[in-house]
Amino acid sequence: MYNETHVPHSHTQTAAGVHPVAPDAPGAPLVSVAGPTGSGKSELALELAARFSGEIVNCDSLQVYRHFDIGSAKLPEAARRGVPHHLIDILDPGQIFTAGEYARLARETIADISAHGRLPIVAGGTGFYLRALLDGLFEGPSRDQSLRDRLAAREQRRRGSLHRLLSRFDSEAAAKIHPNDVPKVTRALEVCLLARRPVTELYRQGRDRLQGYRVLKFGLMPDREALNQRIDARCRGMFEGGLVEEVRAIQAMGYEAVKPFEALGYAQALQLIRGELNARDALFYAQRNTRRYAKRQITWLRREAAIEWLRGFGDDPEIQSQANRLVLEFLGLST
């Protein structure tokens, strides 16, 4: 794939003003920066964007929400060095968002950026969103709240009933989903019922993969111990930097039981406010859960295909120059 992009392009250096996107390329270039929380994705993405006249497309399921700034570690406007950031602050806290919608929006955004001759850089830690964007999802019905409500009620009456039901509609799907994993069982069932066909059959038709781009995927993979330390420090910084006040402010706007409040740090801050946790425990649980989250992200990333691994933090100059070199090569700008 992008091994073929070693073909040196006419002019060499990335002097400012030179459009990095070769107009005759066999697909528009697209860069993505993934990695666990706290690995320095935003910093690396920003660095690359600044250097290659890129624009950043957020790929984080929490940063899409307005008002959730501190706990989602949004790069403050002032720190963005004039680089345009997309798909940040696009939703109200009460709105539900899905991977499918993300993929749609992100694809539009990327197309737009490319059309202007700039380099789209997708940055964020939500692996599922990235996969939905790049590999696509299967073509099928999207979520249906009223159906879900009915299914949930049924499951509540008899635990495991949804899984049993699913095995009648699609035994293959049922075999792959653990009965305790109600959300996934629900989705599979929802699809079967809405499409009147087994999900498995729909899966077989493939995903609606992103077309027309050449993709360079970075995976930041810092040392686990160092990452954990950063995570702990960052969580502490969030609490000390006004996370609880941020939550109070959001509550004051009338939001209480909204989805983003379930996120790491926010959940704990909320419990602290409600008196269900003391300050020490709130921090402790936020840190621990964030460390676990990072672990899950790493698990997800390991499975991702064709990743250029960067064994360190994205704000490390050494890592940044490694990434720079790879992007240069990728764009066909290396000498």
Add this chain to the structure above:
RNA sequence: GGCGCGGUAGCCAAGUGGUAAGGCAAGGGUCUGCAAAACCCUUAUACGUCGGUUCAAUUCCGACCCGCGCCU
């Protein structure tokens, strides 16, 4: 100094004269429209030390060490 209680894996903790639950933490994994979510799996050369009794001690006895509490 005396008395009492305790000392089991990284932490908490049950328990038995025949080599020992569980929980937490940790690690690994799954993921096709709520994914910072949800779910699954795995783990240990662990019974303070030294002796004694016994076929056999983590379990009983003694001494010692350490911790906690109380007393003088």
